Amino acid sequence: xxxxxxxxxxxxxxxxxxxxxxxxxxxxxxxxxHTANISEFATDVAAATDGALEITVHSAGSLFPHGEIxxxxxxxxxxxxxxxxxxxxxxxxxxxxxxxxxxxTSYEDAARLWAAQKPVITELLAEQNLMPLFSVPWPAQGxxxxxxxxxxxxxxxxxxxxxxxxxxxxxAKAGAAPTQVExxxxxxxxxxxxxxxMITSPSTGASSKAWDFVTHYTPINAWVPKNxxxxxxxxxxxxxxxxxxxxxxxxxxxxxxxxxxSAAEAADKTAVMAENGMIIVEPSADLVAGLQAIGAEMxxxxxxxxxxxxKAIIAEFSK
Numbered sequence: 001x002x003x004x005x006x007x008x009x010x011x012x013x014x015x016x017x018x019x020x021x022x023x024x025x026x027x028x029x030x031x032x033x034h035t036a037n038i039s040e041f042a043t044d045v046a047a048a049t050d051g052a053l054e055i056t057v058h059s060a061g062s063l064f065p066h067g068e069i070x071x072x073x074x075x076x077x078x079x080x081x082x083x084x085x086x087x088x089x090x091x092x093x094x095x096x097x098x099x100x101x102x103x104x105t106s107y108e109d110a111a112r113l114w115a116a117q118k119p120v121i122t123e124l125l126a127e128q129n130l131m132p133l134f135s136v137p138w139p140a141q142g143x144x145x146x147x148x149x150x151x152x153x154x155x156x157x158x159x160x161x162x163x164x165x166x167x168x169x170x171x172a173k174a175g176a177a178p179t180q181v182e183x184x185x186x187x188x189x190x191x192x193x194x195x196x197x198m199i200t201s202p203s204t205g206a207s208s209k210a211w212d213f214v215t216h217y218t219p220i221n222a223w224v225p226k227n228x229x230x231x232x233x234x235x236x237x238x239x240x241x242x243x244x245x246x247x248x249x250x251x252x253x254x255x256x257x258x259x260x261x262s263a264a265e266a267a268d269k270t271a272v273m274a275e276n277g278m279i280i281v282e283p284s285a286d287l288v289a290g291l292q293a294i295g296a297e298m299x300x301x302x303x304x305x306x307x308x309x310x311k312a313i314i315a316e317f318s319k
Contacts, residue, residue, distance in 0.1 A: 005261035018055045020239070026082040027066035030058065032203075033261045034136060034227050035059045038082060041134075041229075041254040048246035053239065055080065070230070074128050079235040085121075085135065085228045086164070093302055093310035094120045097317075098137070099225045100302065101170045102295025104317070107263055110137050110224035116316035120309040121228075131236055133251040135228045136258030138199045138222035139266035144214045146196065148281050152290030161189060166298070170199075170222075173294045187213060202269035211276040219270065219282045220291060231252075 017065070028035050037058070042055035046165040058064075063070045070088065080194065089096025097103060097117060104113040114135055122132055143149060156175030162168040163180065170180035183204055188196045195212075199222050213215045220269035223306065229251070236244065274280050283291075298311070303311060 001291070013070070019051055020243070022053065022055045022079045022235075023044065023058060023063060024055050024080045025058045025061070025063040025069050025072065025078055026068065026081070027061050029253070030059050033265050034082070034138075037125050037136060037254055037258040037261055040257065044250035044253060045082070045247055048250060050210045052242050053247070058213060063094050070130070073230055073232050074130055076232050076235060078232075078238075079159060079283050080133070080231045081230065082227055082229045086225045089164075089166075092124055092265050093306040094124060094313055096166070097310065097313055098167055099164065099223050099299055101166060101222050103299060103314075104116070104224055105140060105221040107137065107224065107259065110140075110226070111259070112316050113313075114226065116313045125230060126233065129233045130230045131233045133247070133256070134255035135222045135226045135231045137226045137262050139203055139262055139269065140206070140219070140224045141201055142222070142303055143218040143220045143283075144198045144200065144210050145216050145218070146214050148279075149197075149214055149218060149287060150284050151286045152294065154287075155197065159194065159196045161186065161195040161200075167199065167202065169298060170294060173297065183208065184208075190214065197258075202266050202273065206269040206272045209276070211273060211278045214278070216279045216281055217273055218283050218287070220283045220287070 013203060026035055026038055030036070030039075040059050042057055046054050054096070063078070063079070066083060067087065069083045072078050073081045086096040086099035088091075088098070094117060098110065098113055104110045118132065118135075125132060142280040149155060152174050155171075158176045160174075160176035160178050161181045162171055162178040163182065164227070166176040168180075179189070179195050181195055181198075183200075184193075186198065186200075186204070186208045199220070202219075231247075239247070270280060299314070303314060306314075
């Protein structure tokens with residue numbers, strides 16, 4: 001009887017019936033470069049494992065809303081998922097340092113920051129039975145206004161779109177009036193006068209057709225925020241060694257490819273805005289100095305209450 005069962009099991013594996021299938025929720029649509037990169041990651045995993053592990057990508061929040069993806073992976077409702085890293089900053093400041101204004105303002109700085117963040121974040125996630133696979137940045141955040149902004153003083157009094165606590169604090173320190181507005185509501189907010197300026201990526205600028213409501217884009221590179229892909233550690237550990245190695249290799253390739261895609265996205269979407277009539281203005285030295293001063297003040301405030309892990313990241317990045 002045992003021999004029959006073993007033969008049947010071997011036959012199942014030979015026909016692929018024993019293949020593992022993972023559902024993967026992501027927050028963004030198929031046209032977003034993050035999703036395209038993850039789809040390629042899934043393809044790479046299937047190819048490298050000869051179909052032993054198949055990952056089905058559920059984009060645009062179709063399986064779980066963005067805010068629920070991390071906990072869905074943690075609770076093993078799904079084995080793997082993607083989310084915006086700094087959404088976890090309320091758990092520990094270490095998660096939100098890539099969205100700290102004017103800390104890391106270039107891809108090179110962002111890569112150094114991620115190198116400093118990764119060991120701390122890996123340890124924090126391990127406490128929740130999660131493991132990071134790879135992280136990919138959005139393009140650096142730029143300034144959208146009607147008219148050129150030459151100094152921080154020019155922001156004074158402007159109604160400023162905010163989408164998190166750090167941006168609210170930044171706007172207030174710049175003398176602007178922060179107002180919470182979601183990305184989908186940006187055009188209407190400008191049209192109704194609810195907001196007059198914003199900081200966001202060229203991706204959001206192009207997708208919201210910013211040229212319909214503002215005239216100038218200044219690439220101040222305020223910060224370079226990242227998305228992260230995590231896997232449930234228990235479910236990853238259940239994979240055989242060869243499949244684990246294949247996943248890690250595909251993840252490393254996805255991270256490298258994603259950073260290149262992000263840089264290309266920044267250039268492409270800035271060009272789209274210029275083609276549609278927006279004036280692209282390089283930030284003046286006075287504006288950069290004023291923005292960096294605000295960033296330094298905010299960082300000092302964060303460090304005063306930050307965890308030891310967050311402080312260690314800042315110290316490592318500042319070397």
